[in-house]
Amino acid sequence: ARSLSLFISYFQTGSCLVVKTEGGLEEELWPQEYPACGGHRQSPIDLQQNQVRFNPALRALNLTGYQEDRLGQFPMINNGHTVQISLPPTMRMTAPDGTEYVAKQMHYHWGGASSEVSGSEHTVDGIRRVIEIHIVHYNAKYESYDIAKEVSDGLAVLAAFVEIQEYAENTYYTNFINHLANVRYTGQITTLRGLDILDMLPRDLQHYYSYEGSLTTPPCTENVHWFVLADSVKLSRSQVWKLENSLLNYQNETLHNDYRRTQPLHHRVVEANFRSFPNQRE
Numbered sequence: 001a002r003s004l005s006l007f008i009s010y011f012q013t014g015s016c017l018v019v020k021t022e023g024g025l026e027e028e029l030w031p032q033e034y035p036a037c038g039g040h041r042q043s044p045i046d047l048q049q050n051q052v053r054f055n056p057a058l059r060a061l062n063l064t065g066y067q068e069d070r071l072g073q074f075p076m077i078n079n080g081h082t083v084q085i086s087l088p089p090t091m092r093m094t095a096p097d098g099t100e101y102v103a104k105q106m107h108y109h110w111g112g113a114s115s116e117v118s119g120s121e122h123t124v125d126g127i128r129r130v131i132e133i134h135i136v137h138y139n140a141k142y143e144s145y146d147i148a149k150e151v152s153d154g155l156a157v158l159a160a161f162v163e164i165q166e167y168a169e170n171t172y173y174t175n176f177i178n179h180l181a182n183v184r185y186t187g188q189i190t191t192l193r194g195l196d197i198l199d200m201l202p203r204d205l206q207h208y209y210s211y212e213g214s215l216t217t218p219p220c221t222e223n224v225h226w227f228v229l230a231d232s233v234k235l236s237r238s239q240v241w242k243l244e245n246s247l248l249n250y251q252n253e254t255l256h257n258d259y260r261r262t263q264p265l266h267h268r269v270v271e272a273n274f275r276s277f278p279n280q281r282e
């Protein structure tokens with residue numbers, strides 16, 4: 001019962017990632033407790049090039065305040081499932097349809113169970129990427145995340161992949177990665193100062209996939225507008241290794257492979273405002 005309550009309290013904080021052992025609820029059993037997890041617009045999905053609808057009318061996302069809090073303080077927690085950074089409500093994202101969203105938190109999904117295992121949630125043509133970043137936002141027309149997470153047009157997640165660039169240390173990640181040691185144990189909190197979220201994202205913010213999906217953890221609410229960036233963040237192998245091996249879960253085991261399996265597309269259409277894959281774009 002203890003682990004089940006941990007499980008539930010975790011999901012009430014609004015993150016979206018997979019839990020393999022908590023409360024004994026394996027992914028396949030989620031729908032029994034949370035019917036939405038068995039729904040028809042679930043996330044993550046496999047982004048298939050030959051299925052994506054090219055829509056040049058999708059304008060670039062407008063990100064404001066992502067850089068203006070350089071002097072601000074950002075609480076960062078090991079919640080037993082990922083490292084999560086709280087974001088100030090001055091960070092906003094405007095979707096191409098004009099909807100404004102308020103940033104709530106960002107977290108990471110990684111692999112690391114063996115040196116060959118990648119840990120992104122979305123895959124591209126069946127290929128799992130090394131790491132996936134999620135920045136969770138809620139619709140600005142609602143008073144709070146807690147209200148927005150219950151309604152059909154409540155949430156939007158900006159997602160980005162990480163790729164390994166062998167020996168090229170990404171200095172925009174130094175501050176964040178250095179602080180992982182302070183949150184080794186579940187429940188530990190530290191404070192990041194002077195974080196520039198824009199610098200922690202891919203350089204190209206213009207091109208993205210877009211589709212209607214869900215939270216990737218229970219309760220799997222089907223109210224998330226997903227924006228998955230085509231470009232990726234580059235980290236050195238050593239930086240990726242540190243993210244994969246710094247945190248411990250509730251059982252004091254190293255936190256690995258915190259991703260949910262890809263879900264069927266069903267009737268949905270994925271749109272993109274670029275024609276080819278980022279790898280081939282150059």
Ligand SMILES: [Zn+2]
Binds near residue numbers: 017134216
């Ligand atoms: Zn997530």
